[in-house]
Amino acid sequence: MKQLSLVTAAAFMALALNATADDGSAVFTKECAKCHGAxxxxxxxxxxxxxxxxxxxxxxxxxxxxxxxxxxxxxxDGDKVRMKGFKDMSDADVKAVAKYALTLKK
Ligand code: HEC
Known part of the structure; x- marks a missing residue:
């Protein structure tokens, strides 16, 4: 189990390094998929x-x-944070990930 999470962490880091401004899918995989799923x-x-x-x-x-x-x-939700804002994400990444998210629509 521990090994598996190490592999996953390595995969995420690799993705992080590859993530470029217009690659919304990489941003989604890195920042959003752990909660929202791929x-x-x-x-x-x-x-x-x-x-x-x-x-x-x-x-x-x-x-x-x-x-x-x-x-x-x-x-x-009231005072409770349900999803933390990505304050430090670049505008380009925010735009790209929003655009990518829309492709997941049913
Ligand atoms: C820590 C877990 C977590 C992460 C990471 C996360 N989210 Fe969320 N997100 C939530 C929760 C919880 C909600 C609250 C709404 C719900 O119950 O689905 C939410 C709501 C949303 C909504 C609004 C849905 C609505 O009905 O208004 C969008 C859009 C969204 N997330 C996109 C993203 C994107 C894009 C990312 C990555 C940049 C991301 N989320 C990362 C947990 C997360």
Whole structure:
């Protein structure tokens, strides 16, 4: 198990190094997939813990601007942070990942 997570960590680091501004899928894999799942369905350990909604369904209600704002500011439920905002993500990466997220829509 420990070895497996090391391999996963290495894979994520490799992706991190490869991530370029217009590669939304790499950003998604690196920053979002651990909660939302690679396919956006949220079928991950974190996703289950957070009772995350299926993003592929939720996306029907969202547009790129809304997703970009969500990535920057995160999601709050009252005072509780449900999803942390990615304050340090470059605007180019935010745009790219929002664009990529929209491709996961059902
Ligand atoms: C720590 C886990 C976590 C990470 C990492 C994460 N999210 Fe989220 N995200 C959530 C939770 C929890 C919500 C709250 C809504 C829900 O219940 O699904 C949410 C909501 C959203 C929503 C809004 C859905 C709606 O109905 O308004 C979008 C869009 C979204 N995330 C995209 C992303 C993107 C893109 C990334 C990567 C840059 C990302 N998330 C990273 C946990 C996470």
């Amino acid at each position: 396919d956006g369905k949220g079928d991950t350990a974190m996703g289950k813990k957070l009772k995350i909604k299926d993003l592929t369904v939720e996306l029907a209600k969202l547009d790129a601007a809304k997703i970009e704002a969500t990535v920057k500011d995160g999601v709050k």
